[in-house]
Amino acid sequence: MIQPLTIAKEIDARGSFCPGPLMELIRTVRSAAVGDVIAVLSSDPGSIKDIPAWVAKANHELVALEDVGGEVKRFIVRKTH
Amino acid sequence: MAEKFAMIIESGTTDKLMAASILTAGAAAMGKDVTVFLTFGGLMAFKKGYEQAPMVMPNEFKGMEGMMAQTMQAKHIPHWMKNFQDAKEVGNVRILACSATLDMFDLKKDDLEPIVEDVVGVAYFIKEAEGAQTLFI
Numbered sequence: 001m002i003q004p005l006t007i008a009k010e011i012d013a014r015g016s017f018c019p020g021p022l023m024e025l026i027r028t029v030r031s032a033a034v035g036d037v038i039a040v041l042s043s044d045p046g047s048i049k050d051i052p053a054w055v056a057k058a059n060h061e062l063v064a065l066e067d068v069g070g071e072v073k074r075f076i077v078r079k080t081h
Numbered sequence: 082m083a084e085k086f087a088m089i090i091e092s093g094t095t096d097k098l099m100a101a102s103i104l105t106a107g108a109a110a111m112g113k114d115v116t117v118f119l120t121f122g123g124l125m126a127f128k129k130g131y132e133q134a135p136m137v138m139p140n141e142f143k144g145m146e147g148m149m150a151q152t153m154q155a156k157h158i159p160h161w162m163k164n165f166q167d168a169k170e171v172g173n174v175r176i177l178a179c180s181a182t183l184d185m186f187d188l189k190k191d192d193l194e195p196i197v198e199d200v201v202g203v204a205y206f207i208k209e210a211e212g213a214q215t216l217f218i
Contacts, residue, residue, distance in 0.1 A: 017158045019106050026110055026171045050107075057111055 005063065007076070008036035014072055018046040022054055025077065029060065032079045037063060043071045051075045083173065085213030086113035089206075092218055093122025095136045095149070095161070101218045102164030108214075109172025116213065117165075118206040119197065120179035123218070125186070127178070127194050131162060165196055175209075177201045 009028055013021035021042035028038050040051070048065075055062045055077055064076040086108035090101045101123075108115050119127055126134070136146045152158070168174045178193060178200045190200050 015157055017156060019103060019110060019164075020159070022110055023106060023167045023171060030171075054110055 005037055005076070007039045008032060009038045011038065011040040014041050014043045016042070016044065018044045019050060020044065021047045022050050025051060025075070026054070026058075029058075029077065029079050034079055034081060037076060037078050039074055039076050041068060041072055041074050043073075045071060047075070048073060051077075083112055083114045085116070085210070087116045087118070087206075087210035087213035087215040089118045089120060089215070089217045090123030090126075091121050092139075093124075093126040093137060094139045095146075096138060096142060097218050098123070098126055098161040099158075099164075101216075102161040102168070104216065104218075105174060106164045106168040106171075109168040109174050112172065113214075115168065115172060115174040116206065116209045117174065117176045118179060118201075118203075118210075119176065120182050124178055124182045124188075124193075127176075127197050128188070128192055129194055131194060132160070162194070162196070169196065175199070177206060177209075179203065179206075 009032060011024050011028055013024045016024065021040055021044050025040045032038060052062055060080050061078040062075065063078050066074040068074050088101060088105065105115055105117060136150055138146050165176065176197050178197050180200050180202050183200060
């Protein structure tokens with residue numbers, strides 16, 4: 001069964017300089033509940049490698065990576081533990 | 082045991098402090114235990130009142146201070162100290178001052194920003210950095 005995806009928290013880190021978007025994501029994941037889905041918008045070209053690398057290292061789940069237009073990407077992450 | 086990352090910051094120029102601060106934030110984000118050892122120019126940059134300190138660029142970038150300041154403001158690039166503060170917030174980061182440098186410049190721990198956790202000698206840093214990815218900046 002496909003669960004509808006509810007975004008618990010959306011972070012707009014567009015314009016934030018490397019590694020700002022990742023740091024904001026980490027803070028938000030820390031304060032979130034297990035199972036929460038968090039979205040982060042980033043215009044930092046480093047995020048495309050940085051955020052998936054952190055998610056893998058921290059053993060969370062990258063649910064989706066969306067192109068929002070221009071340089072902006074939207075990373076959707078589930079806190080798994 | 083977490084993996085370790087260690088850095089000796091010797092330079093007090095803004096370009097290198099920015100690089101060092103971003104590396105510290107990245108290492109902390111990636112779950113490393115980070116030890117930063119401040120010596121000479123790197124330690125002087127952590128004196129209280131750093132917010133008022135002028136931007137300092139090395140010879141190869143001399144004359145770029147004004148442009149850098151404008152770019153940083155326009156692109157909302159945070160002060161390097163903010164990256165160290167963020168690093169401490171998300172991870173395990175210890176910032177240590179070199180006792181010999183403090184002695185040389187007649188400084189006390191109280192003259193430094195509170196983010197500097199302790200004053201240590203080089204042997205202590207070497208012990209802490211054992212098995213760490215280590216950089217000298």
